[in-house]
Amino acid sequence: MIKKIAIFFTLVLLVGCSTVPLTGRRQLLLVSDAEVLALSDSSYHTYMATAVKSAKTAENARVTRVGKKLVTAVESYLKQQGLTAQINGYTWSFSLIKDTSVNAFCMPGGKIVVYEGILPVTLDDAGLAVVLGHEIAHAVAKHSSERMSQQLLTNYGASTLSALMSTKSASTQKIAMTVFGLGAEMGVALPYSRKQEYEADRLGLIFMAMAGYDPSLSISFWQRMSALSGKSSMPEFLSTHPSDIKRIANLKTLLPEALTFYKK
Secondary structure, eight states, X not given: OHHHHHHHHHHHHHHHEEEOTTTOXXXXXXXXXXXXXXXXXXXXXXXXXXXOBOOOHHHHHHHHHHHHHHHHHHHHHHHHTTOGGGGTTOOOEEXXXXXXXXXXXXXXXXXXXXXXXXXXXXXXXXXXXXXXXXXXXXXXXXXXXXXXXXHHHHHHTTXXXXXXXXXXXXXXXXXXXXXXXXXXXXXXXXXXXXXXXXXXXXXXXXXXXHTTOOGGGHHHXXXXXXXXTTSSSOOHHHHSSOOOHHHHHHHHXXXXXXXXXXXX
16 A cells, blocks of 8 residues: 555656746646636636725736836746746736725736725735735745645545546646635635745835835835734734734844846
8 A cells, every 4th residue: 555655656657747937946737827817717706796896097017017116027027037827828807896805816817906905005016016026936936736736635535546637627627616615605715825925025025126116115015914913803814924023033034135137
C-alpha cells in the first residue's frame, strides 16, 4: 500500500508540477489554464448578476485608473521576462461594487472587483495600488489553480492518477465554488497559504512600483488593515489575507528589491 501511495504521488508530481515563472517556486497544477479561466469567468458572471455597481464617479475613475496602470506594469514586466503566455486569455476589467464590506479581489482571467468599503482604508491611489497589486499577483502566479489542485489531491487521497484525471473536470467545478467563493451565497473562499501570501506581497510591491506608486506606502496600508482586525467584526479581506506583525516585517525586507523598480 505504501509503495502504491509513493508511486501515485510521484506520478502526480511528474504530471502536475510547474514553476511560478516570476519567483521560481515549484507549484502543483493539475487543472489546465483553460479550465480555470472558464470556471472563473462563470463564477464572476454569476456574482456580477446580483452585485450592485457603484454610482460614485470619482471612486470608479480611481479604480479604473489605478487598475489600468497596474495592468500595464504587469504586462510590461512579463514581456521583459519573456513570459507573456502567463496571462494568455486574460481580459482585464475593473468594477467598483456598492458594498460596505472591506474587500477586493482579482479573478483568474483579470476580472478585478473592488468594494466601496475598502476605499476608506486605501485612502488614495497608492493605497489602492497596494491592494490591487497584491490581488493581481495572486492571479498572475496562478494561486487559485494551485489551491484547486491541492484540494483535488486532498479529496482523492491515494486514488490512482488515472481515476483522478478522468473525473477531474466534474470535481473542479465543485471545488471552484469554494476557491472562488464570492460572497456568502457562493461559499467561503479557501484561504491562501502563508507562502502564497508572501509571494503575492513580493510581486504586488514590484507591480505597484513599476506602475509608479511608492511601494514603501504598503506598510502604512497594512498597518491600517491590521488595526481593523482588532474590532468585533473582522473585514472579509482579512479572512483570506492575514495581516500581522510578521507580515509587515516581511514587507520591510521586500522593499529594497521593489524600490529598484520605482521611478518617481
